[in-house]
Amino acid sequence: MPPASASTLALTPLFPLALAQVQLRPDPWDTAVLMQEVLALRGAATGNPEPGCAWTGDINGVWQLHRLEPFQWLRRQVERQAWAYLEQLGFCQGSVALHIQRSWPVVSEAGQVVGRHHHPNAHLSAVYYLNGDGSGRSGCLRLFPRHQVNELVPGLAVGHGGPLELGQNEEEQRWNAPWWDVAPRAGLLVLFPASTDHAVTANDDDDELRLSVAFDLALSAPPAGPQDPAPAEYLAPHPSQWSGVEAP
Ligand SMILES: [Fe+2]
16 A cells, blocks of 8 residues: 655555465376366367357356366365465454355357356355466456446446556556456466456467366355354354255
8 A cells, every 4th residue: 555645646446356366286197187077078068058158067067076086186276275365365264164166167169258247156266277378368267346436437447439548557457447357377276256247258269278167165154063152143154054944
């Protein structure tokens, strides 16, 4: 935060979105195995029912990769980095339990996209890239702000003939970027709040499929014994303490 000074107007970046990125260094053999697995799980499919949409395992019956043996090293990495993310956000150790709800592969062929959406079922989302060279050619993860709070006049950031100068570097983008693109790179793991609207831009690489694995995670209270304090007000109690309700 820039220091307040009598002569210089200082802007303070309030309420930033926590996008986490970490470059993992997997064994190339493990990566090759996962790529093969993902393609085998996709089978003969080439996309989702919507025209031009990439194939996403979550709506095609492939949503529990975290339970498959070849994905265990990746699951452990996601768990480790998710805890680190929560710690950096200020969660007290032992205050929450973390659950992987589902995990699924996404395969983009040339020209395919994933439309703008978010994951209302979850609290924290993660994406791991099996390939990509960092150029964004195979399609970027595009994150959208919930509100354009600094736009002053709604629509200026994306409207035709807009008066806002939106350059390519982070400093120029900081206050009014209409979105933020993350270019896939093999081994990159990204985490962000599941409520964040996001999309995947078109795969412009005619020669390479874009391969990623997505995870949805949910927070709950830790399991509470009779002597423990009650779960925090806005945390669901631990799922092991829920009771099913039989359908009539
Ligand atoms: Fe998504």
